[in-house]
Every structure is written in C-alpha cells, then in structure tokens.
Amino acid sequence: MAIKSVENFYSEKAKDMVASEVKDLLEAAKSEDIISLAGGLPHPRTFPSDLVKNISCKILEEKGAETLQYGTTMGFKGLREEIAKRYRNKFNTDIEPDSIMITAGSQQGLFLIGRAFLESGDDLVVEAPTYLAALTAFENFSPNYIEVPLDEDGMKIDILKQKLENGINPKFVYTVPTFQNPAGVTMEEENRRRLMELSRKYDFLVIEDGPYNELRYKGERINPIISYDNEKRTIFLGTFSKILAPGFRLGWIMGDRRFLEKLEVIKQSLDICSNVFSQHIAYEYMKTGKIDEQIKKIIRFYEPKQQVLLESLEDYMPDNVDWTTPEGGMFSWVTLPENIDAKAMLNEALEEGVAYVSGHAFYATSPVKNSLRLNFTFVEEEEIREGVRKLAKVVENRLAS
Amino acid sequence: MAIKSVENFYSEKAKDMVASEVKDLLEAAKSEDIISLAGGLPHPRTFPSDLVKNISCKILEEKGAETLQYGTTMGFKGLREEIAKRYRNKFNTDIEPDSIMITAGSQQGLFLIGRAFLESGDDLVVEAPTYLAALTAFENFSPNYIEVPLDEDGMKIDILKQKLENGINPKFVYTVPTFQNPAGVTMEEENRRRLMELSRKYDFLVIEDGPYNELRYKGERINPIISYDNEKRTIFLGTFSKILAPGFRLGWIMGDRRFLEKLEVIKQSLDICSNVFSQHIAYEYMKTGKIDEQIKKIIRFYEPKQQVLLESLEDYMPDNVDWTTPEGGMFSWVTLPENIDAKAMLNEALEEGVAYVSGHAFYATSPVKNSLRLNFTFVEEEEIREGVRKLAKVVENRLAS
Numbered sequence: 001m002a003i004k005s006v007e008n009f010y011s012e013k014a015k016d017m018v019a020s021e022v023k024d025l026l027e028a029a030k031s032e033d034i035i036s037l038a039g040g041l042p043h044p045r046t047f048p049s050d051l052v053k054n055i056s057c058k059i060l061e062e063k064g065a066e067t068l069q070y071g072t073t074m075g076f077k078g079l080r081e082e083i084a085k086r087y088r089n090k091f092n093t094d095i096e097p098d099s100i101m102i103t104a105g106s107q108q109g110l111f112l113i114g115r116a117f118l119e120s121g122d123d124l125v126v127e128a129p130t131y132l133a134a135l136t137a138f139e140n141f142s143p144n145y146i147e148v149p150l151d152e153d154g155m156k157i158d159i160l161k162q163k164l165e166n167g168i169n170p171k172f173v174y175t176v177p178t179f180q181n182p183a184g185v186t187m188e189e190e191n192r193r194r195l196m197e198l199s200r201k202y203d204f205l206v207i208e209d210g211p212y213n214e215l216r217y218k219g220e221r222i223n224p225i226i227s228y229d230n231e232k233r234t235i236f237l238g239t240f241s242k243i244l245a246p247g248f249r250l251g252w253i254m255g256d257r258r259f260l261e262k263l264e265v266i267k268q269s270l271d272i273c274s275n276v277f278s279q280h281i282a283y284e285y286m287k288t289g290k291i292d293e294q295i296k297k298i299i300r301f302y303e304p305k306q307q308v309l310l311e312s313l314e315d316y317m318p319d320n321v322d323w324t325t326p327e328g329g330m331f332s333w334v335t336l337p338e339n340i341d342a343k344a345m346l347n348e349a350l351e352e353g354v355a356y357v358s359g360h361a362f363y364a365t366s367p368v369k370n371s372l373r374l375n376f377t378f379v380e381e382e383e384i385r386e387g388v389r390k391l392a393k394v395v396e397n398r399l400a401s
Numbered sequence: 402m403a404i405k406s407v408e409n410f411y412s413e414k415a416k417d418m419v420a421s422e423v424k425d426l427l428e429a430a431k432s433e434d435i436i437s438l439a440g441g442l443p444h445p446r447t448f449p450s451d452l453v454k455n456i457s458c459k460i461l462e463e464k465g466a467e468t469l470q471y472g473t474t475m476g477f478k479g480l481r482e483e484i485a486k487r488y489r490n491k492f493n494t495d496i497e498p499d500s501i502m503i504t505a506g507s508q509q510g511l512f513l514i515g516r517a518f519l520e521s522g523d524d525l526v527v528e529a530p531t532y533l534a535a536l537t538a539f540e541n542f543s544p545n546y547i548e549v550p551l552d553e554d555g556m557k558i559d560i561l562k563q564k565l566e567n568g569i570n571p572k573f574v575y576t577v578p579t580f581q582n583p584a585g586v587t588m589e590e591e592n593r594r595r596l597m598e599l600s601r602k603y604d605f606l607v608i609e610d611g612p613y614n615e616l617r618y619k620g621e622r623i624n625p626i627i628s629y630d631n632e633k634r635t636i637f638l639g640t641f642s643k644i645l646a647p648g649f650r651l652g653w654i655m656g657d658r659r660f661l662e663k664l665e666v667i668k669q670s671l672d673i674c675s676n677v678f679s680q681h682i683a684y685e686y687m688k689t690g691k692i693d694e695q696i697k698k699i700i701r702f703y704e705p706k707q708q709v710l711l712e713s714l715e716d717y718m719p720d721n722v723d724w725t726t727p728e729g730g731m732f733s734w735v736t737l738p739e740n741i742d743a744k745a746m747l748n749e750a751l752e753e754g755v756a757y758v759s760g761h762a763f764y765a766t767s768p769v770k771n772s773l774r775l776n777f778t779f780v781e782e783e784e785i786r787e788g789v790r791k792l793a794k795v796v797e798n799r800l801a802s
C-alpha cells in the first residue's frame with residue numbers, strides 16, 4: 001500500500017511550487033507540424049563538438065585524474081583567471097579571479113543570490129517583463145515583487161526613481177540589461193550610470209544578468225553595468241550556455257569578494273562544487289583563444305536569422321502590431337493591439353502551426369496581456385519566415401472577428 | 402568607496418551560514434609533512450581516465466550536439482534506465498526509470514529533500530554521528546534535530562522507537578545505512594525491516610543515502626532499505642562519485658514518482674538540469690558494462706588499504722581505544738578513552754604529523770568528544786601505517802599526561 005497523500009509531507013513553500021505552464025507549451029511545440037518560435041534554446045549547430053572532443057582528449061591525457069576529482073567550491077582557479085582576463089580586456093571590467101565563483105549555469109547564480117539576500121516579503125525590483133527562470137529561482141524566497149517597465153532603452157529608470165522616492169526598499173534590483181530576455185532591449189549607457197547613482201543613494205545592490213553580452217549582431221558595444229560601478233554594488237552573472245554549450249551547466253558570479261565568500265558557503269551546501277571536467281574544458285576553450293573564433297561563428301549564424309525575423313514581421317504583420325528591434329541576443333518582443341490577449345490566442349496559433357510564449361509568463365505581478373516573445377535562434381530561416389506569416393494570419397483573424 | 406557593511410544585505414538564514422571549520426582543517430592537512438587521514442576523497446588512481454577519454458570521443462562523434470544541449474530536469478532517460486536496471490538486477494530494488502531523477506551529486510539530492518519536506522522547526526531524525534554535508538544541506542531549513550546513536554549494527558532502532566513513542570514527529574529519518582560516513586558501520590537486515598515498520602506505524606519517510614553501497618570488501622551483500630519498502634516511503638540517494646568520478650557531480654534520487662515530480666520542480670529552480678555531457682558519459686559507462694570491471698578495480702585498490710588501517714590500529718593503539726571494523730566504504734571510527742577530547746588533541750596530532758577529523762563535526766547537537774574519523778582511501782598504505790603509529794603516540798602521550 002502506497003502513501004495516500006503525499007501533500008502532507010511537503011513544506012509550505014514546496015506545496016506552492018508547481019510546474020510552469022511554459023514547460024507544457026514547450027513540450028506541445030515539439031510537434032513536427034508546429035514551427036516553434038517559443039523556445040529559448042541555442043542552436044545545436046553553434047556547439048563546437050569537434051573542439052570539445054579535442055579538448056577532452058587533451059585534458060584527460062595531460063591532466064587525467066585532476067579533472068575528475070572533487071574541486072573547490074569557488075571553482076577551478078585557471079578558469080576564473082581566464083574569465084577575469086576576458087572581462088578586463090573586452091568589457092572594461094576590473095575584477096580579480098578571487099571575486100569570481102563558478103556556478104552550475106547562471107540559474108544556480110540566481111538561486112544563490114536569492115538565498116543570500118532575500119527574506120520573505122523583501123521588496124525585489126524586477127523588470128516588466130523579466131526573465132522567467134529568475135522568477136522561478138526567486139520564488140523560493142517569497143519576495144514582494146516591484147515591477148519597473150521597459151522601453152527600447154531598457155528599464156525605465158525614471159519610474160524606478162519614483163518608486164524609490166515613494167519608499168520601496170529593495171535589497172537589490174535584478175536586470176538583464178543587454179539584449180534582454182524576453183524583450184530583446186538594451187539599457188542605454190546613461191541609464192546604466194543613473195542606476196548606479198540610485199544604488200548608492202538608496203543603498204541597494206544591482207544583480208546584472210548578462211547571458212547575451214557576447215551575442216551582438218550590430219551597433220556599438222556597451223559595457224556591462226558592473227564596469228560603471230566603483231562601489232562594488234553590482235553582482236554580475238555570466239554563463240557559458242550561449243558562448244560554448246548549455247549542456248555543461250557552467251556559469252559564474254562576479255562581485256565584491258565579501259559577497260562571494262557568503263555565496264561560496266551557500267553553494268557548498270547545494271552541490272559542493274561545479275562539474276570539474278567541464279570547467280577544465282571551458283578553461284582550455286578560453287585559454288587557447290578558440291572562444292573568439294567560435295563566438296564569431298555563432299554571431300555569423302544568428303545574425304541572418306534575426307534579420308529574417310525582423311523583415312518577416314515588417315512584411316506580414318498588420319500596422320497596429322509593434323515589436324522590438326534588438327541588436328543582439330535571441331529574442332524579439334511583440335506587442336499586439338490592446339484588445340488581443342496573446343495567451344487566449346495561443347490555441348489558434350498552435351492550430352495554425354506556430355508557437356510562441358505569451359507575454360504573461362514573463363511578468364512577476366501584472367501581465368501585459370497583448371504581448372508575446374519570439375525566438376529566432378533555434379529554427380531555420382525559412383521556418384522563421386513561415387512562422388511569422390502564420391502568426392500574422394492568426395492576429396489578422398483575431399482583429400477581423 | 403565600497404559598501405561598508407555587507408552583513409546588512411543578507412537574509413537571516415544567510416547570516417547564520419558560515420564556512421565549516423573542517424574546511425580549514427582539510428586545507429591545513431594538505432601540507433607535505435602531514436599524513437592526512439582526515440579527507441573523504443576517493444583516490445585519483447581509481448578514476449578511469451582512459452575510459453572517459455574513449456567514451457567522450459565516441460559520444461561526441463556519434464551524438465555530437467545532443468550531448469551539449471540543455472536536457473530535461475529529470476535527466477537523460479537512457480541513464481535513468483541503466484540505473485533502474487542495475488538496481489533491479491544487483492540490489493533487488495524494483496524501480497521505474499520515471500521514478501529516478503539525476504542530480505548534481507547526492508549533495509543536491511540532500512538539498513532538494515530538505516527543500517521539499519522541511520519546515521523550520523520540524524523534527525528531523527539523524528544518526529549520531531551522521532554525514533557532515535547532509536547537516537550542511539539540511540541547515541538551510543532550520544530543522545529540530547533528533548539524534549539516534551549508532552552501534553556496529555547501525556542506527557539503534559530501539560532508541561528511535563522509544564523517541565517515536567515519546568512523541569517526536571519527524572517528516573523523515575535520514576540514514577546512511579551501509580558503510581556509514583563517518584562511522585563505517587552497516588545497518589543489519591533486521592533493523593532495516595524494523596525501520597520500515599516504524600515508518601508505516603508513525604507515518605514518516607526514510608531518506609536512504611547510499612554512496613558506498615558498491616564498495617564492499619568482504620562479507621555478504623545487504624540490500625538497500627528501499628528494497629524492503631513496499632509502501633514507497635523510502636527515497637534513495639545515489640552517486641557516481643565513488644563508482645566513476647566525483648568531478649562529474651552526478652548523482653540520482655529514486656523514490657515514489659509523486660515525490661519525484663515535486664523534486665523536479667524544485668530542481669528546475671536550482672539549475673534547470675544536470676550536466677548533460679557527463680550524463681551521456683555515465684550512460685555509456687553503465688551501458689557497455691565497463692562499470693563492473695571498474696568497480697572490481699576500485700575494490701581491489703581499497704581493500705588492502707582498509708586492511709592496513711585496521712591492522713595498524715590493532716598493532717599500535719593502546720588497549721582502551723576502540724574502533725569500528727567496517728566491511729566496506731572509506732572510513733573507520735575511533736573511540737578514545739572518555740577523558741580525551743579529540744578536538745583538543747588535534748593540534749598535537751598535527752604537530753606529530755598526522756591529521757584526522759575529530760568526531761564533534763559529525764554530530765547535529767550533542768558531540769561525543771572522544772571520537773574521531775579516519776579515512777583510508779586517499780593515502781598510500783605505508784602512510785596509513787605511519788599515520789596510525791603517530792596517532793597512537795599522541796594518544797599515549799595524552800594518557801600519560
């Protein structure tokens with residue numbers, strides 16, 4: 001006889017945690033008849049399998065057992081040095097290897113940040129819309145979400161300022177400032193400076209999530225927020241998922257050494273250390289400079305896809321539909337006429353043979369119902385075009401009904 | 402100007418979390434002049450580097466990108482099937498692949514279990530002594546620890562029974578029943594049955610941590626507790642750290658599918674999925690049967706080391722010192738005369754040139770001060786002998802003073 005009710009065993013928090021509906025959608029969108037612009041996966045053709053093979057052989061021959069043993073919780077020193085070097089040379093960010101910890105993807109970074117800083121009910125500023133899986137991580141700590149809307153220049157800093165003046169008291173502001181997920185927009189330089197000013201005045205931290213920083217297809221490079229920070233109030237989350245391969249589950253946290261010491265203690269209780277073998281692979285990848293060639297290839301692969309998405313939107317969408325025109329990343333954000341509920345429209349889209357993620361999934365508290373996210377990295381160019389054509393047809397049907 | 406006080410930013414729980422003193426000890430014990438019987442690491446000569454190299458090449462050639470992409474949160478199906486098969490054939494445990502989830506080592510399993518079940522203040526039964534890193538994981542959830550002592554036959558079930566009769570109300574009992582860390586002892590079959598009976602009567606779960614199950618050097622195999630469970634009250638934690646290599650950070654949880662569904666949602670918020678590349682390596686390792694040859698090699702490598710440890714203790718220790726004589730695993734547990742505090746004695750031991758972990762680290766609430774843990778897997782046989790000789794000298798000095 002099995003246990004009748006499993007619910008009674010759960011903690012209150014665990015009772016609240018249920019599978020995201022996006023998961024079911026992504027499952028449904030796997031059908032061969034559906035063009036999925038819903039996912040958020042990098043394209044497998046951007047993964048350097050041959051290179052990983054060569055590196056794997058090399059490190060096992062040269063270092064052998066060292067790459068298979070437990071490692072330190074902070075992560076492999078060589079890899080942390082390479083990351084520090086890259087951020088110094090490429091992103092004008094002055095950070096010591098001792099201020100970098102390797103994590104199991106940036107998802108673990110988000111969880112660690114939540115664990116370290118959030119008390120139940122704490123004010124937490126997020127963008128509206130924001131990265132879905134960050135909400136999943138932060139939900140573990142029951143924060144009081146404060147949403148600040150975006151425009152094409154990123155988070156609306158005026159609105160943040162107003163909310164701070166009105167007395168919100170966040171431990172940190174969470175932002176994906178460059179090629180945001182889901183909206184694709186980038187926080188302009190002036191806003192980065194203003195955000196840092198506010199962080200000093202109102203004594204909060206900035207959690208900068210930067211998974212797409214290296215995926216710029218046009219326009220001028222903009223440095224991460226952390227490079228504008230002379231008070232070490234910014235904690236930056238990076239990942240190898242978009243510049244090497246997500247299957248390694250490797251990311252990093254960088255920031256004030258004192259915060260890192262606390263995050264290290266917490267990480268130790270989660271998994272002792274990150275995958276050591278994969279850390280050595282990532283180290284060789286950076287050390288030998290292969291990373292630069294590879295990122296160029298990734299950019300050459302994605303740039304035309306993005307072009308096709310934006311052109312197709314232009315070609316097919318009715319006049320009263322808007323979308324963001326990002327200079328990099330993996331997504332564009334579409335705003336439909338106000339009377340269309342993108343969530344309600346999804347079934348029609350699936351019937352027509354195209355999938356997207358409706359915008360409501362990306363809001364912490366107050367969804368904007370007429371919005372949706374389109375991904376352009378995972379499908380072929382012709383499919384993107386066909387998918388947008390189908391989606392436009394569904395929108396037109398809605399408008400006509 | 403940097404932030405003056407970082408403490409103010411932390412959650413109450415994070416403020417409490419500080420680095421374990423054992424970490425500093427292990428760092429100190431790395432000195433070349435010290436024979437360290439303190440660690441808990443597998444020996445690097447037991448890691449099959451050549452095999453991992455061959456498998457890495459094979460999977461990258463044959464499956465390529467699939468092994469580098471994101472995977473499901475539950476883990477690679479093929480690997481879960483191989484684990485299910487092995488536990489069915491070898492450990493008499495009937496479990497479906499859908500009731501197995503891959504984790505980042507068993508450490509992540511421990512954290513997930515804590516998250517799913519523990520409310521602050523909940524009664525939690527642990528062995529005394531118990532696995533140190535389990536306490537580190539559970540500490541995140543502030544349980545009320547109830548200690549049940551061990552003898553050579555594992556957890557003293559009579560004492561557990563008494564405590565249950567007296568009204569403790571645990572969600573689960575945590576045990577390392579086979580070649581326990583730190584004590585090396587194994588719960589006898591009759592006690593496994595009695596524990597399951599009590600779990601039914603008092604409606605609690607059993608969390609069975611089984612990292613050393615495959616490392617038996619002598620005696621008869623004993624099946625895991627989960628194989629005695631016809632109510633699916635047991636959740637079993639396994640790991641590849643001792644039967645392949647810890648650097649992959651791969652473990653698994655198996656139990657009632659309904660619990661697994663909840664644990665899956667929680668894991669998703671922690672790291673989305675476990676390292677996919679390493680999962681494919683572990684899959685090939687099991688699928689091709691190399692695992693059996695390899696485990697035989699590991700056993701042949703450790704068995705004489707254990708023998709040397711036990712013989713040296715016999716040869717050198719004064720009469721009033723006791724120790725456990727495990728049939729497998731990585732540790733033996735030493736009980737000194739009652740008036741010796743093993744923690745206070747540690748400095749003398751380090752000066753003499755030998756390190757151990759004093760017993761107090763392994764108790765949730767009430768340390769037995771005259772106890773210590775010795776590891777025999779990581780050092781060479783001659784060093785084990787020499788280390789025990791030195792340790793015996795330190796004990797004799799204490800007794801004489």
